Amino acid sequence: MYSGKHPFLHDLHKNRTKWLMLVPAAVVVILMCYIPMAGIVLAFKEYNYHDGIFGSPWAGFENFKYFFKSGKAWLTTRNTVLYNLVFLCINTFLQITCAIMLSELAGKKFKRVTQSVMFLPYFISWVVVGAFIYNLFNYEFGAVNTFLKGIGAQPIDVYSNKRAWPVILVIVSAFKNVGYGTVMYLASIVNIDGEMYEAADLDGATMWQKIRYITLPCIRPTVVILFLLAIGTVLKGDFQMFWQVTGNNPMVLDVTDVIDTYVTRSLLTLQEFGMTSAAGLYQSGISFILVLIANHIVKKVEPDYALF
Amino acid sequence: MFSKKKKSMSLLLALVVLTTGLCACGAKDANNGGAGQTDNTKVESSAKEQEKAPEETEAAGPDISEEVTLVMYLIGDRPVDNDEVFAKINERLKAEINATIDVKFMSWSEYEQKYPLIFASGEDWDIIYTADWCFYNAQAAKQGFYEITQEALETYAPMTAETMYPEAWEQAKVNDKVYMLPMNYKEITAYVYMARGDLMDKYNITSVSSLDEAEAYMDAIVKNEPTLIPIDVGSDYDKLFFYDRMFKKANWESEEKVIPIGPWQVMASVSEVDDTVSVAGTYDQPAFQDVITRLKDWKDRGFWSKNAVVNTQNNTESFQAGKSALAMMNVNTAKSVYASVSAEHPDWDIRVFDAQDGVPPVLNSYLANGMSIFSKSKHPERALMALDYLRNDVEVNNLFCYGIEGKHWEAAGDNALVSLPDSANYAYDGNCNWGVRNDASWRVVEGGIPNLTELNQVWQESARSERYQTFVFNDESVKNEIAAMGEIFDTDYKLLGLGFTDDPEADIAKLRDKMEAAGAQKVYDEIQKQGLEFLAAE
Amino acid sequence: MLKKKQNKSYDRVMFNLISCLVLGILSVACVIPFWLVISGSLSKQQSIQLYGYRLIPREFSLDAYRMLFKIPEELLRAYGVTILVTVVGTGLGLLITSMAAYVLANRNFRYRYQVSFFFYFTSIFGGGLVPWYIFNTKYLHFHNNIIALILPILVNVTYLLILKSYMMSIPESLYESAYLDGAGDLTVYFKIALPLCKAGLATVGLFIALNYWNDWYNAMLFLDEGSKELYPLQYYLNNILTKAQAMNAAAARSGIPASEVPGEPMKLAMTVVATGPIVLLYPFLQKYFVKGVTIGAVKG
Incomplete structure (x- = not known):
């Protein structure tokens, strides 16, 4: 009809x-x-x-000019992408590890407590995290240097040390996000058909084998989709984290400056909506191209996993 | 006494309304030729007004038959007694101009985001606080404000037209148009040191009123008081305090008298005695390297924290908390800090010293505070009339600035007041009333810093206006460059200004390269061009 | 029965040991900062400024909480608003999101890629704050409207796509047999997709709830002082702090020495007050995160 x-x-x-x-x-x-x-x-x-x-x-294209003017466009773009990729890899690894451990663990009470506890960092705002970091690493009064002086060692100056900051940022990112992300993988593991494990048990499979051959392959779709989603935000990133944790420290900007922090600093007093918009469009445009490529590849290999 | 004053005041007002209101029509006819001319006439107009007034008596005042409620945005949090105070203000406004004001507040923690948004949204409001640091230029350039013409001023705000400082009116111009009523208040910003008397006595320091004396004091602290930081500068509020003191002193003592010009982010400077207005980066001025070298020396000696660049606490907070031994601040802040610290820690025996070190304090820009009208206001004329009262009517102005007499304050002579306990609910000069401050009805709080009168006297005598005080730079053609340079100011310049450099010469060269890449020369040329026009116009 | 025997095997024990160790360390790493938050919230402002954050308050003080609880009925009201917004927003959001996810996860739905793209596109491109704000206030009249606290974060495209991927992991055969039995989409959605995807729903529901719970940004943008009764918790707490600090600064201007506002402890106490109730939600959800339960249950 x-x-x-x-x-x-x-x-x-x-x-x-x-x-x-x-x-x-x-x-x-x-x-x-x-x-x-x-x-x-x-x-x-x-x-x-x-x-x-x-x-x-x-x-x-007048509004785009300032971004490329001071030669920071490449530096900040590179930093943004690199940080996001490193966060993604490390956090995903930790999240999956925790999810598998939590799902297999026997002790119920312990499981409950750890699971809840790992969510706590999510509630600590970046402002507070930034204050903690400052308190830890402050040269004159910081906890680390107080300790070092106490044992007779030389105090260290973290805030002028370019090598320290990528490490610190990776750690705080993991700290804030592991608990949150673990839940996503946990839900995915829980969805796996229990019969598969029972069959494996009958075949006498070890723990490691079950994880390797059942759990990991079964959560692959979740991993892939979260990776694809992350590619889409690879040029954005958590502004508050970079701003608050580094304290917008000019001494180490080469390694901590990302697009959002750079744009914020430039436009703080100008209040040009057009310029903000231009920076956003640049980020979106590049992200979009990256996602199209990544999604295309995924679609070729496994169409079910593709975003669109 | 007060009612008498009120009566004579309103009589005067009536007169002013009559004369200036009429004059507006005359002025309009006479000055059709050029927009720039109008304001010049205004200043000298008072004399002419007198003559013209009797001629045209038939013109009635503005039409105020419709009752309107004006929405006024202020920055800050609503004081407890705000509504009570504004009930009184509205009583008078209702009687005089058939309008009332409804105050809305935008908290300090969110005004940066909300301020531009209320212009963009379709919200209905009329008056807003503004300032050069509070988006005046940005919003004016985006046509966010109602243009206040000379005619409008004379018709609807006659008292303001009468009393406006001509240089303030000039300063408020953006592309030759005025969008703000700047405060009618000559404010000088002078800096003071606040030091711990107990420590001074301990180390035999008698005075901390010059850079050298401050150096000696801080040196004693850093050598003998391991738990204290001499001064805890570094926050956005005070990151360039010492740099400014040193650079200003060096230039004031030099022949060239180099002063800053243009927006602060572009680091432009010019010699006051140079009529060709050749603008150069501050980093290219002869005194710059010496200043940075001295700052580096101070920083290396531990006068401030090795982490000063990430400090979020300003130096007065640290001082109050007992973390540092010295604080630097402007004199207004000093008054309140002095009050709370001396009450909390009488044992510290805090003392206040002049930090100007021989450099005359400069008159603040009048644009540091002001009031504007929304370009889409439905009642811009009435808003202007209301502002006229807020600024000039002694009763309304006092209410807005200090609260209710007898409840929040008590007069002490003609120019001072005593705060009453209730002022906690409506604080002196603390209700975003700064835009209507008026020298004619200004009062200072009695008491506080013991040697303040003495200090004030010195400053008042030496205070001066810099040559480019009223020069306002139009950044239209160089916005991109300013954005790029603002970023450099916030990073490299800040580092140098706090002495964070291992090799001043090399780092200054680096700063110069970056600034040049960001288009500094283009901006400086533009400033020079506009500067020359400014001098020519004078 | 078999499972129990396996549990005792060597690698099980090893695995449990390692897991306990790793999770234990991670938990401690998560607890210590929060402990510092609690301890700091119970300290005097000055002792934080002078000595930093400590595990045990150097000078104990309840001032921060006293400030936050000054007007208990307002605080309760703010809690009420937040709970209302969270419950309504999460319920509605979960329903809308899961319906869409169900359709997009359906392999028989011919346009699923295109529609997925339609949704996904919005998470990459946005018009920016200003146009968004203008549209919301001018045309949707969000000003001082509780809808402004709900609608903007009702549908999160990222969660939608995550939920879609969870739904796709449900064995297709289950859907097929239901369709063959003559069940319509709504029946399949309610009777099969939702029950089988409990863990996924719990996850996404939790995320949506957390977003609502922590949201102060929309309140900041769309609510003004006139609608204080709509202030959600986080925004309300923030307001107390700024207000106290402003009043204090004002008092100092008048030349009246005022007692210091415990700013630092208040920030930390705010974290504690705002975290409390929602943290209790998670253990409640944990029953959905037990392995191998859901599918077996439906099949059985």
Whole structure:
């Protein structure tokens, strides 16, 4: 009956329940994301309140210039990408390890307590983390140097040490995110069909073998999708973490400056919406290209795992 | 006494309204030729007004038949007694201009984000606090403010038209148009040291009122008091305090009298005696390297923390907490710090010294505080009238600035007041009223720092205006460069300013290279061009 | 029965030992900072400034909590708003997200890649704060409206795609047999997809709940003083701190020495007060994170 119609309309009718189930989420996304998205034009405008977003005069690529002007574009882009990749790898490894341990562990009480406890860092804001770090590493009063002086060693000056900061950032990132991410993998492990383990037990498989041949392959889809999602944010990154933990320290900026912190510093007093928008568009554009590539590869290998 | 004053005041007001209101029409006709001319006439106009007034008596005042509520945004948190104070203010405004003010507050912790947003959203509001440090230029350039023309001022804000300092009006111009009523208040910023008397006596230091004396004091501290940091500078608030003191002193004592010019991020400087306005980076000034070398020496000797660049606590907080032995601050801050520290730690015997070290204090920009009207306000004229009262009407102005007389404060002579216990609920000069400060009705708090009168006297006598005091730079054509340079200011410059360098000469050269790459020369040329225009216009 | 025997085997023991050790160390690493937060919140401001954060307060003081609990009914009200927003937002968000995830996870749905892309695209490109704010205030009238606390974070595309991947790991055969039995999509969604995906729902639900619980940004943007009764917890607590500090600074200007605001301890006490209730939610969810339960249960 509908065979003559466009395939899309046909599907719309045939799968109308499915389409209807998509409607609420789509409406929210359209309202909260797609309509305001028109504001991207700001990146190419010299905004004024009187003419509004669309009426303001065009500025061409003027708003993008400052970002490339002081030669920091490459440095900050590199730092952003590298940090995000390292965080991703280390955090994912720790999260999966913890999830597997928690899922297999026998002691129920211990499990409960550790699981809850690992969530605590999530509630400590970056401002507080930054204050702790400062308290730890402050040259004159910091806990580390107080200890070092106590045992007669030379105090160290962490805040001028470029090599220390990548390590510190990786550690605090893990500290804040491991508990949170573990839950995601735990949920994925829990979803694995229990019969597979029972069959393996019957075959006399060891713990390690079960993890290697059942658990890890079964959580692969989750790993892949979280990796893909992370690629999409590889140029953004946790602004508060970099800003608060390093204290915006100019001595080590070469190794701690990411795009967001750089842009914030530049535009602090200028308040140019167009320039902020331009930096955002640059980040989105590059991320988008990276995701398209990554997704394309994944789709070739295993279409089910692809994002879109 | 007060009511008498009030009566004579309102009589005067009526007169002013009449004369200036009328003059506005005359001025308009006479000055159709050039926009720039208008303001010049204003200053000398008072004399002419007198003559013109009797001629055109038929013009009525502005139409105020419709009752309006004006929404006014202030920055800060609502004082407990704010509504009570504004009830009184509104009583008077209602009677005089048939309008009332509804105050909204934007907390300090969020104004940076919210301020631009309320311009962009469709919200209905009328008046807002603004300042050169509080987005005045940015919002004015984006047409966020209602333009206050000379005519509008004379029609709707006659008292302001009468009393406005001409240099303040000039300063407020952005592209030749005025969008703000700057405060009518000559504020000098002088810096003071606050030191611990107990420690001074211990190490035989008699005075800390010059850089050399401060050096001696801090040296004694760093050598003998291992638990104390001499001075805990480094936060955004005070990162360049010592740099400024040293650089200003060196230049004041030199022939060239180099002073800063243009926006602070671009680090531009010019010699006051140079009529060609050749602008150069401060880092290229002869005194710069010596200053940085001395700062490096101080920092190496441990006068401030090795981690000063990541400090978030400003030096007065550390001083109050007993972490440091010396603090530097401007004199207004000093008053309040003195009050709380001497109450909390009488044993410290804190003493206040002049930190100007012979450099005359400079008059603050009038744009440091002001009030503006929203460009989309539905009642800009009435808003202007309300501002006129907030600024000039002694009763309203006193209410806004100090609260209710008899409840929050008590007069002490004509220029001073005593805070009453209730002032905790509406503090003296603490309600974002700074934009309407007015020399004519200003009062200072009695008591506090014992040698303040003495210090004030010295400063008042020596205070001066710098040559480019009223020069306002239009950054339209160099925004990208300023953004790039602002970033360098925040990083490399800050490091040097706190003495964080192993090799001053090399690091200054590095700073110079970066600035040049960011387009410093283009900005300096633009400043020079505008500077020459500014001098020509004078 | 078999399982029990296996449990005692050597590698089991080894595994448990190593796990306990690793998790134990990690837990301690997570607990210590939080312990510092609690201890700091019970300290005097000055002792933090002078001696830093310590495991045991050097000078014990309840000032920070006294400031936060000054007006108990307001605090309770803020708790109420947050709980309401969290419950409504999480319930609604989970329903909407899981429905969409169900459809996108369905291999029979021809346009699933395209629709996934439609959703995913929004997590990469955004119009920025200003256009978003203008649209929300001018056209959706979010100003001082509780919807402003719910709608902006109702659907998180990242969670949607994660939930989709969980749903895809449910064996397809289960869906197929249900469809063959003549079940419609809604039935399959409610009767099979949701029960089989409890762990995934618990995870995403937890994340959504945490987002609501910790959100102060939307409150900051869209609520002004006039609607104090809508302040959620985090924003309310923040306000107490800034207000106390502002009042103190103001008092000093008047020349009246005021007692110092315990700023540092208050920041830490805020963390404690805001963490309390939500941390209790997690143990409650833990029953969904037990291995091998869900699928077996449905099959049986």
